[in-house]
Amino acid sequence: MSSTEARDAAAKPPGMTDVARVAGVSAQTVSRALSGHPNVQEKTRARVLAAVEQLGYRKNKAAGILSSGHSRTIGIVLLQTNSYSRIAVTAGLEQAARDAGYAVSAATSPSLEPVAIEDAMSRLAEQNVEGIILALPLIQVTRGIEELTKAIPTITIDGSRTSSTEVVAVDQSQAAKLATQHLLDLGHETVWHVSGPTEWLDAVSRSEGWRSTLEAAGITPPPELKGDWSPASGYQNGLILGRIPDVTAVFVSSDEMAFGVIRAFHELGKRIPEDVSVVGVDDIALAEYCSPSLTTVAQPFPEMSRLAVAHLLRYIADPGTTLAPASVEPRLIVRASTAAAPH
Structure with missing residues (x-):
């Protein structure tokens, strides 16, 4: 040292x-x-x-x-990010907590490293929060994280867990299936995919849902492209996809990356949706005002937030209770960025 x-x-x-x-x-x-x-x-x-x-x-x-x-305070652990979807999650949790008569204290982690997440949880523990909601993935679990989740009732909302946490999550595989099947139903021979980072279980589940939907239709999935949730990574992948003549449909693992993909297609002279159809995930507020407006799979952030807070409060009231993992169903929102396959 x-x-x-x-x-x-x-x-x-x-x-x-x-x-x-x-x-x-x-x-x-x-x-x-x-x-x-x-x-x-x-x-x-x-x-x-x-x-x-x-x-x-x-x-x-x-x-x-x-x-x-009792402090009547719930803690939330978040990744330091300017992602619109993460902001929507935070807003939903704060509203649900207020409705239940609880305040919210947020602690951000600069990375997904376990030691950074443990530090954020420790800061919340020092504030005497009654429970914690982890709004980021647990790639690895340290002994300290295990002990903190045993000491303080904890809910995760992305599907990852420790031996002591309860899980509330959106069915991300179903989100991908809705997007991919929508494009297949429009007559596209295959669907390309820009995924999120593999350390996020949301991204992994969406990739699995995309792949399984194609395989169920007897289609060999094309190569998967990797993004990092940012519009810039979507743009870079869009520049690649836009130069592949056979690409007519793309499922992008987040709306923000989809904006970048669409920008790249515009610059390459590809028309949306006449030449290429694009579907995102999240249904953030900007999706409706993209040009063209973005077809996307809406994540029910308010419903998920209410369910997470309700689960956590039951867990706080009875730490010995066993709650089944809860899953919230996503919903396809069809807008102008998708159309029948070109002939």
Whole structure:
């Protein structure tokens, strides 16, 4: 470790997992000890409080937890991004939480690295949130994440999970099937696909749905192109697709990438939908005002948000409850970017 890294580590405030390590207990036990849970032995509680004192872990906050009980606050962990779909998710969760009488505290992660997600969850734990909604994928689960999800009721909304989380998600495979089948029904011989990044389970499920729909129709899927959710990656892939004469239909894994694909087609002299039909996913507000307006598969963000918050509140009320994973059905929105295959 360099001297700079050592200084940064020293400057970083201790988290719940640090207290757990020093006290020789789990993060779940730390949470219970600080909340006055009756099942924590006094000698264990004493070790936790000693670790709190030793580390200087939010001592005033810890005392407040002991005296105040419930915070009526839900935490959300988000990826740092300007994606419209992520903003829609956040807005939906905040509204659903307010409707249920809860405040929302958001913590962003600069990346999908497990240590960054664990840090975001720890920041929420220090704010005494009663539950956490993970609005990003868990590619790998650290011991700290496992302990935090055991200590604090946690819901994931992208299909990934730990041993202790509950899942509420949109059926992303069905979203892809709706888009792909729509294009096949219009008479296109095949459908090309611009996927999202493979670390997102949403993207993986959409790719699987696209592929399985083509195979069910007896069609060998063409090569899959990879994007990163950004309009720029859609544009770069559009420049490739626009130079392939046989491309007449494209399913793009997000509306924002679809905007980039359409821009590239315009620059290459391809007409939408006369020459190429394009379908996106999300139905963000801008989709209707794209030129032409974008056919897309709407993600029911408000419904998913209400369901996620409702699941989380039931989980908070009874942490021992077992809730079946909940799936929300997407819906195809047909607009002007799709038409019958050219002859």
